[in-house]
Amino acid sequence: MIRSLIFTTQGKLHSRNIEMFLMPTLLSDTNLFLWVDLENPTPEETKFVLEDVFHFHPLSIEDCVAVSPSPKVEEYNPKEGDKFSPYLFMVIHAVDYSRKDGVFATSELNFFLGKNYLVTYHTGPIRSVALTEERSVKATVHVARGPDRVAHTLLDSIVENYKPALDELSLELGELEQQALECPTKQTLNKILLVKKEVLHLRQIIGPQREVLARFARGEFKLIRAHLVPYYRDVYDGLFHISELAQNFTDSVTGILQVYLNMSSNHTGEVVKLLTMITVITTPLMMIGTWYGMNFRDMPELTWRHGYLVAAIVMIVSTLATYWYFKRKRWL
Secondary structure (H helix, E strand, O other): OOOEEEEEOOEEEEEEOOOOOHHHHHHHHOOOEEEEEEEOOOOHHHHHHHHHHHHOOHHHHHHHHOOOOOOOEEOOOOOOOOOOOHHHHHHHEOOOOOEOOOOEEEEEEEEEEOOOOOEEEOOOOOOHHHHHHHHHHHHOOOOOOOOOHHHHHHHHHHOOOHHHHHHHHHHHHHHHHHHHHOOOHHHHHHHEEEEHHHHHHHHHHHHHHHHHHHHHOOOOOOOHHHHHHHHHHHHHHHHHHHHHHHHHHHHHHHHHHHHHHHHHHHHHHHHHHHOOOOOOHOOOHHHHHHHHHOOOOOOHHOOOOOOHHHHHHHHHHHHHHHHHHHHHHOOO
């Protein structure tokens, strides 16, 4: 599906969802800015927009269509024979965390940012794209005054959407810590290891993404107007804070895992202690019972009238005495 929005330089919506054959004509109008959003497009639509209309470099098209594991940004300047104008190609990942599945779902968003156009490419619906489109169309704050401003709004929305995901993860960690303290079962361990894996996954996403936004924050690219660099720097600061939270989550998961191991060790120690106490307490019973179980003919107790009663009394008294001793020492 292809959505297109055309804005004036004042950020007002001019038209939307135009016929694709009109796009080259609109690109030649310096008073208009074109945003084309490709959501799960067909190969024919992809070829027409990326190759026939904008003539992007084949390497950037290849990176766009293929799944990129890491965020990145590259600047393309035309050489002799190239039909495209200078543009930035960027890959960014949006995330969403589901407590039901316990995993971070990532959505890849590709940017082609030129002087008077922005092309976004993604294979599924992305909340940030829909919100930015809505804000741009309403034009309450003139979001769409330029492609670099819309790109900033998209990036800012993506970073903001990290926060609900991190809140969900924080709740998950709180529940895991409580489970590790109260009932450290094997299922709890599996959950801890799964969350630890997902936190590491989150850090692997945020790390390269920070490097990408840092380049924008430093004002490395001419296509980003100077007065917008502080806004990109603000987005970078937000992602830096999220990166710090991810590091804290890593430490928290490690701490919860250590709590689980300690509680499991303590539980095992309590079981061993209980079994040892039972063994020691029943030792007099076993010793006296074993002695009288020999039934030797010359044992004097065999012909003693009260031998059985005395043996039973001695076993009971010795067992109770052992139990009282451990109780006094507070070993039970």
